[in-house]
Amino acid sequence: MGFWGAMIMSFFGTFFAIASIVQLEGARSPYLVIPVVVFAAFALYARRVHRAVSSERQVHQLTERAQKVVRWASIGEGVGILIAINVANNLGHPELKLAAVALVVGLHFLPMAYGIPFWQFYVLGVALIVTSILGMYMAQPVGNAFAALAACVGLWAAALLAMRREVRGVLVVPASS
Template identity: 30%
Template sequence: MAIPIAISAGLIGWASRIDLPERTAAEGRRIGRLIAIWSSIQGVAIFATFTLCPKLGIPDAAVPILAIIVGLHFLPLARGIPVQVYYATGLAMIAVGALALLLPPVDRYAATGIPCALILWASCGALIARGRRLMVA
């Protein structure tokens, strides 16, 4: 657990040093509402998943479905913020979740969690690199 936490903390620290693009107050409010709406929808879907999967006798499907939900949540954000890398992030997470559902139940957690962590770290790295290029330009 220490290694993934250290990687995540390092990426967050690195990202916090990058200046965000200039936005108007109205644009900031619009983006805030967009994130709030889609994060709320994501939260309800995740709650439903972890409530329904055990009742349906498929508890091991919850984590891959979680990956699909999180991936789906990136797609409207990619368009609305806009952050192009979120399209790749979302589609990759959807693919990981869908492929994990095809595996035996015992393999689903690792087959979902590890690739999703790598996808999110890569996305963060891509955003940091983009931010650094914009700072230099």
């Protein structure tokens, strides 16, 4: 997935970390600075790695088919998140919105795992789906925070793996139009 994929996953991992802290500690928690610092450190590291390897190695492009899968999976994720939030609200369970969003994020990785192909996305997708469903069945707000924290850990791990692939020279990034 390379630099941009790693940055996107790291950003959304940070979002889930902040959301889970807010669920448990509130919006004024001093712990909110931790995910922001982690994201900033990762962004600096990723930028340094990207600059170092982009001048030395050939970038492998995604196939046209893989680009379409990524595009449609991302569009589906955006629409699915809006639907999941709406369904949680309309079913009278607005406290499950965060776990529902994590579920949709997990689902969007499955077609991407097939289309790219990148088997680690199967693991990430299934892990997010399972933990978000578990979070929905747990007492709230702990269940919601659990689902969000699991999404955070999964996305941050995937971001690190993407940077590791870039360092090893197996770069896979979308072709520019």
